[in-house]
Amino acid sequence: MVLTDPIGDMLSRIMNQVRVNGSEVEMPSSKVKAKIAEVLKQEGYISNFEVSSKGSKKTLKLHFKQNKKMKNAINMMKRMSSPGRHVYVANDSIPRVQSGFGTAVISTSKGIMPDKEARKQKVGGEVLFYIW
Numbered sequence: 314m315v316l317t318d319p320i321g322d323m324l325s326r327i328m329n330q331v332r333v334n335g336s337e338v339e340m341p342s343s344k345v346k347a348k349i350a351e352v353l354k355q356e357g358y359i360s361n362f363e364v365s366s367k368g369s370k371k372t373l374k375l376h377f378k379q380n381k382k383m384k385n386a387i388n389m390m391k392r393m394s395s396p397g398r399h400v401y402v403a404n405d406s407i408p409r410v411q412s413g414f415g416t417a418v419i420s421t422s423k424g425i426m427p428d429k430e431a432r433k434q435k436v437g438g439e440v441l442f443y444i445w
Contacts, residue, residue, distance in 0.1 A: 317396055319343060324390050324442060327375065331385050335377070342373035348425045349418060349441070350375055356416050356427050358386050358444060393417075393440040404437040415445030 316322050323346050330338040340346070342364050350362040350373060360378040364371055378386040393400045402408065402419070407428050410417050417428035421438035431438065 316341075319346065320349070320441060321392055321395060323349065324392055327387065328390055330377070331387050334383065334385065336379065337374060337376045339372055339374045342371035345425065346373050352416075352418055352425055352427055353444070356444075358416075388445055391443045393442055400440045402437050402440055404431065404435045407432055407437065408440070408443075410443045411445040415443055417443050 319341075323340055326338050326340050347362075347364055350359065353359045353375070354362060358378060359375050361376045363374050365374065366372075380386070407419065408417055410428070418441045419426060419428060419431045419438045420441055421431055421434075421436040423434060423436055425441070426434075
């Protein structure tokens with residue numbers, strides 16, 4: 314099966330598991346998805362992730378962070394850039410998601426990073442998605 318939008322597929326799988334209050338999700342892996350998972354872990358939305366190989370196929374497994382009421386740390390994700398529409402921002406106009414309570418994941422020339430890190434390094438780029 315050929316995916317035309319692997320990041321969109323990743324976000325859909327995550328949100329489907331969040332909606333059913335799942336504790337983990339598994340998907341095909343890539344370098345970009347692993348870097349996005351690293352950013353989600355750094356920002357506190359997932360507790361851990363692992364990349365495993367089964368033959369020639371790699372899989373990425375995300376473990377969601379949950380509170381005492383078994384509620385996921387992720388409330389919503391919104392895809393900004395897609396294969397047909399790219400949304401770029403300059404370093405001085407990086408958006409604040411949910412008045413600073415959310416995170417914009419940005420693909421910059423220095424790699425994929427959260428909005429706070431992009432502001433700190435003063436780099437702009439393509440806004441992949443918002444998460445809160």
